[in-house]
Amino acid sequence: MGAGNTASTVRIVALGGLGEIGLNLMVLECAGRALVVDCGVMFPEERLLGNGVYIPELSWLAESGLAFDAVVLTHAHEDHIGALPRLLRRFPKVPVYGTELTLAFARRRVEDAGTAVAADFRSIAPGHPFKTGPFEIEPIRVTHSTPESVALAIRTPAGTIVHTGDFKIDEAPVDGERFDTARFAALGEEGVRLLLSDSTNVEREGRSGSESSLKPILRSLVARTRKRFFLSAFSSHLHRIRQVTEVSREMGRRVVPLGRRMAESVRLGMETGQLSFPPGTFIEPEEAEFLEPHRVTYLASGSQGEPLSALARLAADSHPRLHVEPGDTVVLSSRFIPGNERMINTLVNHLYKLGAEVIYGAVAPVHVSGHASRDELAEMIRLTRPQLFVPIHGEYRHLSRHLALAIEAGIPERNCFLLEDGDSLVLTASDAYRGRPATAGRVLFEGGELEDAALIDERKTLAHGGTIVAVLAVSMSTGTIIAGPDLVSRGLVSGDGTSAHMRAAREELRARLAALEPPLRAGDMRLKDEVVRTLRRYFIDAVGKRPFVIPHVMEVP
Ligand SMILES: [Zn+2]
Structure with a gap:
């Protein structure tokens, strides 16, 4: 010690x-x-x-x-x-x-x-x-x-x-x-x-500035919205939910939390006193259907473009009961987290196509x-x-x-x-x-x-490098290759597999396998390793991709 x-x-x-x-x-x-x-x-x-x-x-x-x-x-x-x-x-x-x-x-x-x-x-x-x-x-x-x-x-x-x-x-x-x-x-x-x-x-x-600086901005956005007002923020952001609820109430709007997480946050906020509003302030989506559009504010999760979120469904116009239309305003009240930009941009484009006005960080200060x-x-x-x-x-x-x-x-x-x-x-x-x-x-x-980590790696490899299967048959009696290798690829090279690259890769593999000492067997690691190494090296050099290689060796009598 x-x-x-x-x-x-x-x-x-x-x-x-x-x-x-x-x-x-x-x-x-x-x-x-x-x-x-x-x-x-x-x-x-x-x-x-x-x-x-x-x-x-x-x-x-x-x-x-x-x-x-x-x-x-x-x-x-x-x-x-x-x-x-x-x-x-x-x-x-x-x-x-x-x-x-x-x-x-x-x-x-x-x-x-x-x-x-x-x-x-x-x-x-x-x-x-x-x-x-x-x-x-x-x-x-x-x-x-x-x-x-x-x-x-x-x-x-x-x-x-x-x-x-x-x-x-x-x-x-x-x-x-x-x-x-x-x-x-x-x-x-x-x-x-x-x-x-x-x-x-x-x-x-x-300095980052005060959360309360958003209230006048939210107020003016709600005020000029002819129909429904949608605010998308993280569901745990109770300060923001509180502010948009306050301005919505001022203008006679009820507030509808969309999606399970958002409804749960609002409920927890009410239970803990963080969102103390009179009964009837928050209503269910079904109740909102009986109100005029300018009487409703919706809180939607999915400001990062999450594919299954309420906002993504609205943008794709696949929400079961709600359809975004001209006169609606959608505010994305959060930072675009790096890595999510592309999905968020797609979402914004879709909302515009539906006729909504979309407000996000690049066009107005709607997030602190x-x-x-x-x-x-x-x-x-x-x-x-x-x-x-x-x-x-x-x-x-x-x-x-x-x-x-x-x-x-x-x-x-x-x-x-x-x-x-x-x-x-x-x-x-x-x-x-x-x-x-x-x-x-x-x-x-x-x-x-x-x-497990191997599975995650596999998915990444499949997505980024595509996959290639090499099929060949060895004779059980002589231990030599009697058919193949034939190559089938997905997501690696375009066309039907007859491209110059596929032909060249097959020739290269053929030559490599010919150099292996017989007898070869289906479970032979030498054979499988050679297939994986040769094809991977070829496609890295030729097209800069690292495919997922699957050797498929059959034994025939
Ligand atoms: Zn935090």
Whole structure:
């Protein structure tokens, strides 16, 4: 046992969110006990991966031998709570802490997943610290795109660690719950050992602006809409749902949540008091059919172009009961997440074709980010004055820029650590250094099942490189090739398979196979390897594609 194992040594281990936007999961350990902060998912950019989501690789948690005292959730977003059902399946007894709204969403996630555990949910609130294992945790109010978001001040034997969660500094929050500047400043006075801070918006200069700045814009858009008004936003964005509901009420419109997720968010918002409107404000789609179009606002999920969403169905004019028409306005009130642009653009084009006016970020300011821009990030560093700094929540370039920002803000370079998923940082009373790495990664989860990495690779290869089947027959008596190879391809070269490339590839393969020593057998790995290698090499060189090669060898008497 070295100095690194004393009871006052704390290790933080990043299992997700440091190298991507999403999958957030951080472990803090001390003397064999541990705490998990957030447990999120990430949505794949490539739709060919189906409707699956990525979750963090969780095997290390079990292998670490640590005793887990708590999972603490900072807020209700999927990239912070979505993988909770998987974690609870492995650790059914671990208590889950979060604010009331966060727990309402988390509970729903666990129920949806059918996780047969009686999860131990414990409600927390800003200003009420609680103890778990060797840690004392104080939730601190921050502003973000979902209500009741908190940062965590975690008192450890190695000093106070501040984990910001996701935040921005909104001077005029929709729910009136302000970012607790004074508390962060007080912690700074007291001494913060380590700051872990959200890097998502570090590429943006200035400040992100207040969510409430959208209200006049939404009001003018609703006012000039002759028929139905559609707002598409993330279903957890209760601030935005609240604002569009307020302006809709002012103009005598009822509000209809479309789709299961949106209806569920509105219901949870009403139950927790985040959406407190008189009865009759929100109505069912069936009820709206009896109202004139200018009396209805619809809330639709699918602002990222998700193919099965309400908005996608409206754009494709395949919604069972609703048809977008001239006089309608559709507002896409969210950022276009990189990777989704093409699908969103298609959606916008279709909505225009149906005659709607479509409003999105490029034509009007209909979205405000929930993450801190550079000036707010610098303010967080100024307030907390940490001794050590680790940027979190971002791709490598975000982490790297945030690190540079911290150095600019006066934190010595040797005290700034750029950690990636799987990295760890050890804090002793007097020292800080990189610790042993942990197994980290992501696994695809679809329809309740884990998909293995090989299957995902296979789908990617099929989509990007096409597929080619080589059929040949070997004689059981002589062990030589007596028919083929014949090649059949899909999605690789155009035409009926008689192209020059197919002919050349077959000749090349024939020559290669002729060089193999007989006897050849159907199950012969030499034969299969040669087929795969030769065809793959040929098509990479000739057309720059890496096809999925299937050798099909028959044995004939
Ligand atoms: Zn968030």
